[in-house]
Amino acid sequence: MDEHLEANRRHWDELVPIHVRSKLYKLEGFKAGRCTLDDIEREGLGEVSGKSLLHLQCHFGLDTMSWARLGAKVTGADFSEEAIALARSLAEELDIAADFVCSDLYDLPKNLDGVFDIVFTSHGVLTWLPDLGRWAEVIAHFLKPGGVFYIVESHPTAHIFDDELETPELKVRYPYFHQEPMRFEDEGSYADPSADVQHKTTYEWMHPLSEMINSLIAAGLRIESFNEYPFCAWKMLPFMVQDDDGCWRFPDGNQSVPLMFSLRAVKETMPLMAETS
């Protein structure tokens, strides 16, 4: 595995036991039946009962198992062995039918057979991937013709701002257009900022929206809907405030920047035909 992805995997392995104890993931509530999917995710995919669903970068599987509780036949995939081991043990403990595969996203076609009605991924996934062209090909590989891809993710525009300023200022710190991996040495994690994380070094990639959209189109997906939101699922910047709906926003009704997006696409049933005269 590439050295950047290897560093990221060590980091994610270490975060799993921290996250499972964190208030953010509310494991006890999940065990008692709480659905971890938000309204946007549920409405975006609609009825999933009886459908096969592949969840990419599933972490320790709470969202994957929430789709299973809604009737989908689920498979979750993630490159963290710790995450997949925990997901499997939770599924067994809670008697939820769910398969989990440990694999780097780009190696998944070698490690998982079959095609799915739905490929789903959400919240904090794209910056960990160096190449969205290959990401989109993996999605197309696993979709049945006519199958649906759905993503809800933080908006790349919101990633350019200084994430250490406590005051509500938007100061550009990171480039929107940037090919090289960016190295971080952050303390803690989004689920527990005070956690003592040893494997701090991570590498992340900026991906303009156009890169994601063009990658999906090139892989043979037709975009059905694309939405942007002035709120997101976690505290991306220190001065953001959480509303009663659990979403994080800029204070004082400030809606100047898109913070999250969702996209739904369908795998074309027929190869695109060149027009003949």
Ligand SMILES: C[S@@+](CC[C@H](N)C(=O)[O-])C[C@H]1O[C@@H](n2cnc3c(N)ncnc32)[C@H](O)[C@@H]1O
């Ligand atoms: C922010 S988490 C996703 C969180 C998830 N949506 C949730 O709510 O729990 C990102 C996940 O991507 C996984 N990941 C990062 N790079 C990966 C790669 N190259 N292949 C597979 N999984 C990867 C990490 O292990 C981690 O579980």
